[in-house]
Amino acid sequence: xxxxxxxxxxxxxxxxxxxxxxxxxxxxxxxxxxxxxxxxxxxxxxxxxxxxxxxxxxxxxxxxxxxxxxxxxxxxxxxxxxxxxxxxxxxxxxxxxxxxx
Numbered sequence: 001x002x003x004x005x006x007x008x009x010x011x012x013x014x015x016x017x018x019x020x021x022x023x024x025x026x027x028x029x030x031x032x033x034x035x036x037x038x039x040x041x042x043x044x045x046x047x048x049x050x051x052x053x054x055x056x057x058x059x060x061x062x063x064x065x066x067x068x069x070x071x072x073x074x075x076x077x078x079x080x081x082x083x084x085x086x087x088x089x090x091x092x093x094x095x096x097x098x099x100x101x
Contacts, residue, residue: 023084024057025050031062031082033090040064040073041096048082072096 025031026043033046052061057079064072 009061016098025060025079025082025084027051027053030085031060032085033064033077034083035063037073037075037086042073042075042077044092045092047085047091066096067093 027050031048031050033042033044033048036043046064048061048062048064051063051074054060054076059076059078060082061079062082063072063074066072079101
């Protein structure tokens, strides 16, 4: 395992009850949104760029832009709300309502 993962142990009644492995992201990593965020018109599958990492990966500031480079949103997300891009990820495009541009 490389350094881009952190391990979190869960202790219950003084016993190890589970281990969670969490992907660590870095600034400028490209990510995929895992959930809709309606107040910013963001949808599951939208692509963003990490612009800041908070508290060793407890949260990430992510920027979402149009193909022309216009920023749609810069928001703070938790690790469960994002996924890494991989070789099988597919880029897609969708139109944004005028009110959000």
